[in-house]
Amino acid sequence: MDNKAISKAVINRLPRYYRYLGQLLDQGIERISSGELSRRMNVTASQIRQDLNLFGGFGQQGYGYNVAHLYEEIGKILGLDRSYSLIVIGAGKLGQAISSYFGFEKRGFKIEAMFDRDPDKYGGVSYRGTRIHPLSDLQEYLHDHVIDIAVLAIPADPARTITPILVDGGVRGIWNFAHTDLEVPDNVVVQSVHLSESLMQLSYKINH
Amino acid sequence: MDNKAISKAVINRLPRYYRYLGQLLDQGIERISSGELSRRMNVTASQIRQDLNLFGGFGQQGYGYNVAHLYEEIGKILGLDRSYSLIVIGAGKLGQAISSYFGFEKRGFKIEAMFDRDPDKYGGVSYRGTRIHPLSDLQEYLHDHVIDIAVLAIPADPARTITPILVDGGVRGIWNFAHTDLEVPDNVVVQSVHLSESLMQLSYKINH
Numbered sequence: 001m002d003n004k005a006i007s008k009a010v011i012n013r014l015p016r017y018y019r020y021l022g023q024l025l026d027q028g029i030e031r032i033s034s035g036e037l038s039r040r041m042n043v044t045a046s047q048i049r050q051d052l053n054l055f056g057g058f059g060q061q062g063y064g065y066n067v068a069h070l071y072e073e074i075g076k077i078l079g080l081d082r083s084y085s086l087i088v089i090g091a092g093k094l095g096q097a098i099s100s101y102f103g104f105e106k107r108g109f110k111i112e113a114m115f116d117r118d119p120d121k122y123g124g125v126s127y128r129g130t131r132i133h134p135l136s137d138l139q140e141y142l143h144d145h146v147i148d149i150a151v152l153a154i155p156a157d158p159a160r161t162i163t164p165i166l167v168d169g170g171v172r173g174i175w176n177f178a179h180t181d182l183e184v185p186d187n188v189v190v191q192s193v194h195l196s197e198s199l200m201q202l203s204y205k206i207n208h
Numbered sequence: 209m210d211n212k213a214i215s216k217a218v219i220n221r222l223p224r225y226y227r228y229l230g231q232l233l234d235q236g237i238e239r240i241s242s243g244e245l246s247r248r249m250n251v252t253a254s255q256i257r258q259d260l261n262l263f264g265g266f267g268q269q270g271y272g273y274n275v276a277h278l279y280e281e282i283g284k285i286l287g288l289d290r291s292y293s294l295i296v297i298g299a300g301k302l303g304q305a306i307s308s309y310f311g312f313e314k315r316g317f318k319i320e321a322m323f324d325r326d327p328d329k330y331g332g333v334s335y336r337g338t339r340i341h342p343l344s345d346l347q348e349y350l351h352d353h354v355i356d357i358a359v360l361a362i363p364a365d366p367a368r369t370i371t372p373i374l375v376d377g378g379v380r381g382i383w384n385f386a387h388t389d390l391e392v393p394d395n396v397v398v399q400s401v402h403l404s405e406s407l408m409q410l411s412y413k414i415n416h
Contacts, residue, residue: 011412015405019387042389079411093308093335097301103387103404109411127301149410173414175407179227179311181250191410193401196311197223199383202357202399203287203317204219206381 010051014074016041017051021071033064083108085146086175089162090153091116091132094177098151100127109149113141117158138162142169149173156180218259222282224249225259229279241272291316293354294383297370298361299324299340302385306359308335317357321349325366346370350377357381364388 020041024032034052038045052070075081086104088095091114098104099111116122117135124132133141142165150166152159152174159178166174167188176182176192184190228249232240242260246253260278283289294312296303299322306312307319324330325343332340341349350373358374360367360382367386374382375396384390384400392398 011409014412015402015408018408019402019405077412078408079415080408084411084414093301093305097305098403100301101403104407107404107408109407148414173410175410189410189413191406191413193403193406194223194227195306195309195401196315197227198399198401199312199317200223200226200286200288200315201219202381202383202397203292204222204285205397205399206292206356207287 006054010054013043013051014078017048018071018074018078018080021067021074024067025071029067031064031066037065080107083110084148086111086149086151087141087147088114088130088151088153089116089135089138089159089166090114090151091118091121091126092153095151095153096127098153098177099130111151112145112147115141135162139165139169142166142171147171149175151175151177152182153177214262218262221251221259222286225256226279226282226286226288229275229282232275233279237275239272239274245273288315291318292356294319294357294359295349295355296322296338296359296361297324297343297346297367297374298322298359299326299329299334300361303359303361304335306361306385307338319359320353320355323349343370347373347377350374350379355379357383359383359385360390361385 020037034045034048038048041048052065072081086109088099088111091099095114095116099114105111111128111130114126114130114132115135115138116132119134122132122134126132147169148171150171150173152162154162156178157180159176159180160182163174163182163184167184171188173189173191174182174184176190177195179194179196181192182190228245242253242256246256249256260273280289294317296307296319299307303322303324307322313319319336319338322334322338322340323343323346324340327342330340330342334340355377356379358379358381360370362370362385364386365388367384367388368390371382371390371392375392379396381397381399382390382392384398385403387402387404389400390398
């Protein structure tokens with residue numbers, strides 16, 4: 001598999017395949033044709049065949065796709081065959097919402113600790129029992145723990161200030177909810193969820 | 209302006225232009241060249257010129273862009289020159305996080321009411337004082353109020369069940385945080401924020 005050949009668009013579609021295949025598994029469906037998957041997912045069958053062929057083509061002529069096998073293979077491609085240690089920066093409403101969502105842990109994303117600069121929050125625990133540390137302990141915490149992913153659920157200015165601490169602390173990925181872009185070296189990945197921008201896209205589409 | 213000619217990619221980029229121009233305004237910067245905007249936004253100057261030309265090209269040779277004017281024009285294109293009435297379905301952690309974010313209201317997105325099926329939640333008010341109604345009152349509420357956008361901060365199954373009620377109730381856009389696609393008629397827009405899928409894209413990128 002040539003990683004360079006996989007476009008960003010395909011990568012963006014993979015989690016959706018994974019979701020639909022998971023639903024098929026839950027429904028006890030063992031195999032599916034590209035035509036039927038196409039109908040359910042509302043994309044063309046040729047798109048599906050083209051996307052999945054990139055990963056070695058798991059379909060068999062006249063049989064279709066083995067759902068469990070395809071689910072597992074896409075899971076591996078997405079890196080879901082291993083687990084990840086996470087910390088959440090910001091124990092406000094959004095940080096609490098993220099850390100209380102059970103679905104992430106099921107997929108192997110384990111939230112180890114939360115951090116906040118507000119003395120009313122640190123020292124306590126989150127809704128799910130994750131300990132909330134003072135933000136000033138972040139550097140030391142990262143020195144003592146191997147953390148794969150940091151979730152930034154804080155405003156733009158502190159997000160930019162904290163990013164170098166995360167990078168120096170060995171974090172490999174930043175899941176960024178702050179309304180800003182972040183500068184990181186090439187070996188660190190930033191995946192942003194810009195909620196305001198999503199809402200603006202919605203208002204654009206309502207008006208056009 | 210030919211709306212058909214504006215690609216999804218450009219639309220996805222517009223809110224980011226809007227964010228950077230807002231930051232420039234905050235910094236008191238009145239005009240900017242495409243080259244300087246390019247450097248700040250980490251996209252090519254020709255990309256910027258090409259994108260902004262689609263909307264009539266607000267730049268002037270040798271002068272660059274008038275920041276305030278461009279900010280205002282992009283805001284209009286994004287539909288931010290009017291206000292929107294919103295309701296939030298689900299007063300759990302995520303619904304509360306969304307409804308307590310001040311930034312949306314500043315942009316004209318006003319949350320009028322929240323709904324929840326949990327008797328422990330309805331009857332009360334959100335963190336910001338928005339009244340939480342019983343979910344069973346949704347249909348009647350939509351009959352009596354003009355609501356532009358419904359935010360779905362609930363699981364996949366109830367999200368699919370509630371969608372037809374929203375559509376019948378005249379909602380024009382659904383901001384969907386549920387882990388599912390939604391079927392709506394052509395005159396209703398769905399904008400989804402699939403958090404699990406965003407996290408999977410991050411894990412993919414960490415591993416490749």
